[in-house]
Amino acid sequence: MSSLSSSQLQKALVLPSRRGSFVLSSIPIPRPQKGQLLLKVHACALNPVDWKIQTRGIIVQDFPIVLGTDISGTVEAIGDGVEGFSVGDRVLTQGVFDNNCGGFQQYTLANADITAKETNISFEQASTIPVGLGTAALGLYTESIPKDIDPLERGSVGLFPPWEEGGRNKYAGKSVLIFGASSSVGQYALQLAKLSGFSPIITTASLHNTAFLQSLGATHVVDRHLSFAELQSSIRQITSKPLEVIFDAISLPETQNAAYELLSPGGCLAIVLFSSINSANEGGKRIVKVFGQVNFPPENRKVGSALYKRLTRLLEEGAIQPNRVEVLPRGLEGIVGGLDRLKNDAVSGVKLVARPQETA
Numbered sequence: 001m002s003s004l005s006s007s008q009l010q011k012a013l014v015l016p017s018r019r020g021s022f023v024l025s026s027i028p029i030p031r032p033q034k035g036q037l038l039l040k041v042h043a044c045a046l047n048p049v050d051w052k053i054q055t056r057g058i059i060v061q062d063f064p065i066v067l068g069t070d071i072s073g074t075v076e077a078i079g080d081g082v083e084g085f086s087v088g089d090r091v092l093t094q095g096v097f098d099n100n101c102g103g104f105q106q107y108t109l110a111n112a113d114i115t116a117k118e119t120n121i122s123f124e125q126a127s128t129i130p131v132g133l134g135t136a137a138l139g140l141y142t143e144s145i146p147k148d149i150d151p152l153e154r155g156s157v158g159l160f161p162p163w164e165e166g167g168r169n170k171y172a173g174k175s176v177l178i179f180g181a182s183s184s185v186g187q188y189a190l191q192l193a194k195l196s197g198f199s200p201i202i203t204t205a206s207l208h209n210t211a212f213l214q215s216l217g218a219t220h221v222v223d224r225h226l227s228f229a230e231l232q233s234s235i236r237q238i239t240s241k242p243l244e245v246i247f248d249a250i251s252l253p254e255t256q257n258a259a260y261e262l263l264s265p266g267g268c269l270a271i272v273l274f275s276s277i278n279s280a281n282e283g284g285k286r287i288v289k290v291f292g293q294v295n296f297p298p299e300n301r302k303v304g305s306a307l308y309k310r311l312t313r314l315l316e317e318g319a320i321q322p323n324r325v326e327v328l329p330r331g332l333e334g335i336v337g338g339l340d341r342l343k344n345d346a347v348s349g350v351k352l353v354a355r356p357q358e359t360a
């Protein structure tokens with residue numbers, strides 16, 4: 001059992017109001033409910049959505065809020081009904097935007113079925129996995145929710161996952177194109193595409209990331225700074241196979257429109273931001289907007305818990321490699337400057353990670 005009492009306080013980086021400034025505060029340590037774990041957060045990774053919530057006032061309705069959804073740490077206490085975890089286990093989990101389940105604090109709650117043990121990577125590496133892997137996995141492998149019953153337009157290419165029996169190499173011989181493979185989401189989409197057997201796996205990125213992306217499974221890396229005509233011509237030289245699956249991990253208007261243009265008739269394009277495609281509904285091409293949260297809704301939770309059940313094994317096998325890491329100084333306080341760097345597009349091919357326990 002945990003040695004923490006319920007009245008104990010912890011340090012947290014709190015966003016007090018919509019479009020407010022982050023404040024380092026003392027808040028109570030939450031207690032795990034049924035099906036939950038209390039984690040001591042050793043590392044939390046930063047995501048673009050964290051600065052977008054702060055500066056644009058999107059997604060979160062209730063304040064104050066603790067952000068941060070990429071979390072790794074140790075199990076501190078175990079809620080009723082949880083099996084398979086012990087106090088002290090090293091784990092990773094995807095957080096939720098609420099004060100009890102955010103990562104920008106020293107202790108957080110986690111849903112046990114969305115938590116995986118890890119044994120062979122650092123806390124910092126582990127914290128780079130949940131959001132990126134979850135977004136890539138949900139975008140490629142969830143059953144799509146019909147648009148008429150889902151106002152958020154969550155969707156997925158709807159492939160069969162490589163972590164299920166019979167899933168490895170299921171798409172051998174089919175080509176895939178990943179825009180922005182050196183982004184965090186892109187790196188995991190690339191690795192999942194490799195496990196699914198796609199070939200060629202064509203990616204766009206800055207060319208200084210070529211060797212790194214090849215080590216994760218890219219068969220071809222095309223310079224992301226090319227014009228559309230140059231990109232199209234490079235891809236034609238690589239393959240004559242139809243491009244039936246494209247994952248746009250960047251989803252700026254220019255990448256979305258280029259991806260849609262390159263998509264074969266009847267193919268599916270997964271995007272991670274809202275659609276800005278000018279010429280939709282051509283040739284039976286499908287566009288799906290990924291919602292990268294494995295804790296909800298239930299369709300995502302089902303895929304998420306199946307993935308988390310097998311994640312420890314995938315990590316031990318080396319089938320999924322974490323992102324490269326840059327550790328920020330000054331614990332939770334370092335997050336503010338890190339989010340500014342993400343906002344200014346000043347991070348390339350690494351994930352920024354904070355260590356909440358190092359907060360002064």
Ligand SMILES: NC(=O)c1ccc[n+]([C@@H]2O[C@H](COP(=O)([O-])OP(=O)(O)OC[C@H]3O[C@@H](n4cnc5c(N)ncnc54)[C@H](OP(=O)(O)O)[C@@H]3O)[C@@H](O)[C@H]2O)c1
Nearest residue numbers: 048135180182183184185205206224272290291292348349
């Ligand atoms: N829908 C969801 O639920 C969901 C979930 C997670 C993330 N997202 C969104 O997904 C996007 C990516 O997030 P992330 O955390 O993976 O980003 P990230 O790791 O911060 O992305 C940085 C990388 O983006 C690459 N990049 C930037 N512009 C590019 C372009 N025009 N073409 C190709 N690559 C480009 C850069 O590659 P080089 O260094 O090679 O130039 C850089 O390494 C963000 O907009 C985020 O908000 C959505």
